[in-house]
Amino acid sequence: MIVYSEELKKEIKYKTSRSSGAGGQNVNKVESKVALLWDFENSSLLNPEQKILLKEKLQNRLQADGLLQIESSESRSQLANKENAFKKLVYVLQQSLKPSKKRVATKIPRSKILARLDRKSKHAEKKSNRRWRME
Known part of the structure; x- marks a missing residue:
């Protein structure tokens, strides 16, 4: 797992704009x-x-040349925006590299199935009682 490190800061390039x-x-x-x-x-x-894993999960954030781009313009200070962008990068990496939990398939309990069927039959009976019948 990547942590807030100096090695990561050395690999980053910054671009500034108005x-x-x-x-x-x-x-x-x-x-x-x-x-x-x-x-x-x-x-x-x-x-x-x-x-x-990063290439799959961050597909929408990647540029055409494969660079990951994160922008920050929340502060009026360029230095604060650099720090904020780096924090965003660390957060994105932590979320992307976190292993996803496997879904455990569960069976619907028999009591719930029977309760649903009972509700359906009562609803159908209520509807049929509203029908006009010729006798």
Whole structure:
């Protein structure tokens, strides 16, 4: 499992751009929006099974060249946005590499089946009693 590590920080590249939203003149002149790019395919921190798992689970977040991109523009500070993007990356990795639980198939109890059938027959009887009959 990858933890908050310096090795991971060395493999990351950052791109900055002008952010949208509140901030006044700050928005127009400061590049505070941060896009974090990580090439996990060439990462030395992951084993091949983890790389395959990430490729499957993060398919919608990957760019055409295989880079994982995470953006942050919540703060007016570029440094705060870098830290926030890195935290998002760590969270995404932890969620993606977490083993999924196997579903245990269970059988419906006989009492529940009988109760459902009883409800159905009572409902059908109620409906049939509403019908107009010629006698």
